[in-house]
Amino acid sequence: MxxxxxxxxxxxxxxxxxxxxxxxxxxxxxxxxxxxxxxxxxxxxxxxxxxxxxxxxxxxxxxxxxxxxxxxxxKLSDTNLAQMEIDPIIQDKEVLEVRRVASVKLRSENTKWRYKKGPSKYVTMASGKK
CATH class of the missing domain: 1.20.5 (Single alpha-helices involved in coiled-coils or other helix-helix interfaces)
Known part of the structure; x- marks a missing residue:
């Protein structure tokens, strides 16, 4: 059963x-x-x-x-070509052509160019590296 x-x-x-x-x-x-x-x-x-x-x-x-x-x-005004400065390291044909057309002259040899080397101080401080 x-x-x-x-x-x-x-x-x-x-x-x-x-x-x-x-x-x-x-x-x-x-x-x-x-x-x-x-x-x-x-x-x-x-x-x-x-x-x-x-x-x-x-x-x-x-x-x-x-x-x-x-x-x-x-009250800013437009930038004139005469106010522009060309980086002396760059020797492109286009830059030379712009210099010729705009008659932009290099400034005196006393111009100090500041090239950025490495990260900025803020990035260095924020990352903790010294």
Whole structure:
């Protein structure tokens, strides 16, 4: 008698275990979907912020606005070719052509050129190296 009913008990226990496993899988999937939705919302928010910052940058860097700010506060003028100085180390044909066309002359030999050697002091101090 016990042998006849044992397969029914086994089938019943297996059914209960499969129901429990499916319920747990469903709950895990639901929680993962919730997390995925939250992450997608965060990504969309970041994309919107990037779009807004690009629009702000385009406005702030617009030539008309910068010219108006210059005229109001700084009052800088355009650079003339005669004000430019050509690096004596560079001996390109293009530089020589620019020098010839613009009649830009090298300054006297007393001009001290400052070439950057190595990292700046700020980078050296921030990195901790001396």
């Amino acid at each position: 016990l042998l006849e009913k044992s397969p029914i008990y086994i089938v019943f226990i297996v059914c209960l275990m499969s129901i429990y496993a499916l319920f747990n899988i469903k709950e895990n999937v639901m929680s993962i979907k919730g997390e995925l939705t939250e992450v997608n919302n965060q990504v969309q928010d970041e994309i919107d912020k990037i779009h807004l910052l690009k629009a702000e940058l385009a406005y702030l860097a617009s030539p008309e606005r910068l010219k108006a700010l210059n005229d109001e506060y700084v």
